[in-house]
Amino acid sequence: MQPNASPIHAAVADDFAAVDRTILAQLASRVPLVETIGHYIIESGGKRLRPLLVLLAARSLDYPGDRHVTLATLIEFMHTSTLLHDDVVDESHLRRGKATANDAWGNAPSVLVGDFLYSRSFQMMVEVGSMRVMEILSGATCVIAEGEVLQLTNIGNPDIDEAAYFDTIQGKTAMLFEAASHSGAVLAEASPAQEEALKLYGRYLGLAFQLVDDLLDYQGDADAMGKNVGDDLAEGKPTLPLIHAMAAGDAEQTKMIRRAIRQGGLDHLDEVLAIVNDTGALEYTRRRAVEMADLALAQLELLPESRYRDSMAELAHLAVERQT
Numbered sequence: 571m572q573p574n575a576s577p578i579h580a581a582v583a584d585d586f587a588a589v590d591r592t593i594l595a596q597l598a599s600r601v602p603l604v605e606t607i608g609h610y611i612i613e614s615g616g617k618r619l620r621p622l623l624v625l626l627a628a629r630s631l632d633y634p635g636d637r638h639v640t641l642a643t644l645i646e647f648m649h650t651s652t653l654l655h656d657d658v659v660d661e662s663h664l665r666r667g668k669a670t671a672n673d674a675w676g677n678a679p680s681v682l683v684g685d686f687l688y689s690r691s692f693q694m695m696v697e698v699g700s701m702r703v704m705e706i707l708s709g710a711t712c713v714i715a716e717g718e719v720l721q722l723t724n725i726g727n728p729d730i731d732e733a734a735y736f737d738t739i740q741g742k743t744a745m746l747f748e749a750a751s752h753s754g755a756v757l758a759e760a761s762p763a764q765e766e767a768l769k770l771y772g773r774y775l776g777l778a779f780q781l782v783d784d785l786l787d788y789q790g791d792a793d794a795m796g797k798n799v800g801d802d803l804a805e806g807k808p809t810l811p812l813i814h815a816m817a818a819g820d821a822e823q824t825k826m827i828r829r830a831i832r833q834g835g836l837d838h839l840d841e842v843l844a845i846v847n848d849t850g851a852l853e854y855t856r857r858r859a860v861e862m863a864d865l866a867l868a869q870l871e872l873l874p875e876s877r878y879r880d881s882m883a884e885l886a887h888l889a890v891e892r893q894t
C-alpha cells in the first residue's frame with residue numbers, strides 16, 4: 571500500500587508507515603462491502619500527496635508528537651471520499667488505469683462508502699483534539715464542496731474566464747492541499763508567519779498540480795496517466811488550455827472551441843488539439859503552473875533548513891516536471 575519510494579517520501583518514511591497502519595485500522599467496519607471498496611480505492615495508487623504535506627509540514631517545525639499521523643490519515647480519507655463521489659458525478663470508468671469503484675460496484679455503494687470515509691475522517695478529527703485543526707478542516711470541506719458544484723455548473727459553458735477557472739480549482743483541488751499543510755503547521759504550533767507560509771505553500775502547490783493535470787489532458791500519455799487524452803473535453807470542462815486558446819485564437823478557432831465545450835464528446839478532439847497547440851495554450855498553462863510552483867517555493871524561506879523543507883521544495887518541482 572506504500573507509495574513508490576522517493577526522496578520526498580523518504581524524509582518521513584517512518585511516519586508514512588504509521589499512516590499506512592492507521593489507514594488499515596480505520597478502514598475496519600462491520601459491513602464487509604465498506605472494507606472491500608475502501609481498500610480498493612485506497613490501494614489503487616497515487617502519491618498520497620495530501621497526507622505527505624501534513625507530515626512534512628509538522629516535521630519541518632520539529633513537531634515531537636504522533637497526532638500528525640492521525641491528521642495525515644484523516645486527510646487521506648477526506649480525499650478518498652471525494653474521489654469516490656467525483657467518479658460517480660463524472661460517470662468515470664477509469665482512474666489510475668483501474669476500473670473506478672462505481673464501475674466495479676455501482677454508484678450507490680460508491681457514494682455510501684464515500685460517506686463512510688468522510689464520517690470516519692471526522693471521528694479522527696476529534697481524536698486529534700485541536701479546535702483550530704477542526705476549524706480549518708471543516709471550513710475546507712465546505713469550500714471543496716462548493717468547488718465541485720462550481721465545476722459542475724461550469725460544464726458546457728464556454729464563457730468561463732481565467733479568474734473563474736482559478737476560483738474553481740482553488741476550491742476543488744488546492745483547498746485540501748492548503749488545509750493539509752496549514753493544519754500540520756497548526757498542530758506543530760507554528761509562529762503566525764510560518765503558519766501563513768505553510769498555508770500558502772499548500773495552496774500554490776495544489777494550484778500547480780491542477781494546472782499540470784489540465785495541461786496533461788491535452789498532451790499526456792493515456793497509459794501513463796491512467797485516463798484518456800481529451801477526457802476533460804469529452805465532459806465539456808472549460809479548463810485553462812481551452813480558455814487561453816479561445817482568448818488567443820482567431821474567430822474561427824474560438825468558434826470551434828466554444829462548440830466543442832458546449833457539445834462535449836470527442837468529435838472535435840483533433841481540431842481542438844491543433845488549436846491549443848497553435849495558440850500556445852499548453853505553453854501558457856505550463857507557465858502559470860511554474861508561477862504557482864515558484865510562489866510555493868518562496869513560502870519555504872520562512873522555515874528552518876531541514877530535509878523536510880528540502881522535500882517540500884522537491885515536491886514543488888515535481889508538480890511541474892511530471893508527465894503523469
